[in-house]
Amino acid sequence: MRIEPVPKVWGSLLGSSRVHCNVELAERARTTLFQLEPANAGTYVLLADTYAEAGKWDAVKRVKRLDR
Structure with missing residues (x-):
């Protein structure tokens, strides 16, 4: 990309x-x-949902602990 991508x-x-x-x-x-x-x-939330879709439940738990 010519410009630095923004968070969106x-x-x-x-x-x-x-x-x-x-x-x-x-x-x-x-x-x-x-x-x-x-x-x-x-x-x-999106990251946890992605892990859940892939069946990576341990990763879902890790992400939910990070969000606190």
Whole structure:
């Protein structure tokens, strides 16, 4: 990209990775979003939903503990 992506772009990427059950892409978006907006609860919810879709229940529990 010619410009640095803003958090909304990364959030869209995280949301689409949930729809397509792409955990690898979700984790990449998560890393950037946690740096840009660590207090945004939506990031945690989308990430937990992505893990749940993939059947990674231990990862869902870890994300839910991070959100506190």
